[in-house]
Amino acid sequence: MAARISTKDKILNAAEALFAEHGFEQTSLRQITADANVNLASVNYHFGSKKALIQAVIARYSSLFMPALDAKLKQLQSHPQISTREVFDCFREPLRELVHINKRGPAIYLSLLGYAYAEIQGHLRRFTMQEYGDVILRLVTLLHAANPQLTAEDVFWRLHFVLGATVFAQVSSQALQEIAKADFNSDVSAEDIIDKLIPFIAGGLDAPHENEI
Amino acid sequence: MAARISTKDKILNAAEALFAEHGFEQTSLRQITADANVNLASVNYHFGSKKALIQAVIARYSSLFMPALDAKLKQLQSHPQISTREVFDCFREPLRELVHINKRGPAIYLSLLGYAYAEIQGHLRRFTMQEYGDVILRLVTLLHAANPQLTAEDVFWRLHFVLGATVFAQVSSQALQEIAKADFNSDVSAEDIIDKLIPFIAGGLDAPHENEI
DNA sequence: GTCTATAGGCAGATAGAC
């Protein structure tokens, strides 16, 4: 009953798993094509270059995630009162929807974002900003509305701390899950990590400004 | 008046700057030796291998930072009441002391930790745990004492979120500093980032547990 | 200790047969 998957999709599926685990530069086309059971040359035939493959992998997720997030944020924008917690809760469902691309889609997407940020300085970040800049802007606006006591710059920095905590948690999630299992005998899924993360980042964002303590 | 620096130290200095900016695997011995103005073969003569060079770079910082942090934590341990904020404030001075290794030492060390975590899965992490496991344990104990309402597992996870926010902020600090300059016309030093970070991570760690909201 | 020269391996990309 194995579905007949096109070579192009086989490559995308193998690539995203390897990219999420080892990063973009650390993953070779030889590994990808071996895992996908396709010929080495087919990557360049279907995508043109490794760089284009990376963008295709990310775009498959972003094109699903970003519009869904934007819709949630728009909805929240009409509320009279907005809390930080409500803003971050907007991420839950769009993130969960990514299982339709891959069972581990939510974790994969966050890992990809992390590596994109750390590795390809500027390149993919600029791409995202151009393509989805309005979503980011809406997000910052909402967070500022939820925290009028902070300056716009505070919100900017804290949003990046949030991003850091999130992608780091996902990139090192496998190791952390194993340690948690060994030390606390607890099985923690990728979604459980999100549940643990959201109170943390909401608490961090709501914290008073340095000078006010 | 240019100090006469040994070849070994020239390599260490060039290596740590490149490692902190691009990561370990992305930095070649050719780049390092070119920046250091030494011969390519001298790395293997002085350090034996690239892996050993990486460890030497990290060890130079950890051997200064970890004992200093441990002393601060020990001091705090005798207090009757401990707040999360006090625990994180223990990091400030040991971190600042790293300027004695390099002017940008604090930022470099945090970047190195970030790449060590993301790239060399297990290897350097195990090394750190073996060498400085007692410091980590003291840290977790203090944070748990400051937050008795949390489970030990909550503290474990939140400590890693903290680590993520911190190293991510440093790894992408250059890009973020440029954006902050462009958008808010504000010059933010590496130390300023720490000032912005500490209220955030303290607020996140003190947040109530998910089920208590 | 420092150099040149090179070994040996893996990377991305492509030409051209089928």
Add this chain to the structure above:
DNA sequence: GTCTATCTGCCTATAGAC
């Protein structure tokens, strides 16, 4: 569309002259 074979370039590491 898919394959084999190969080009070109970069990497770490080392042998051996000085």
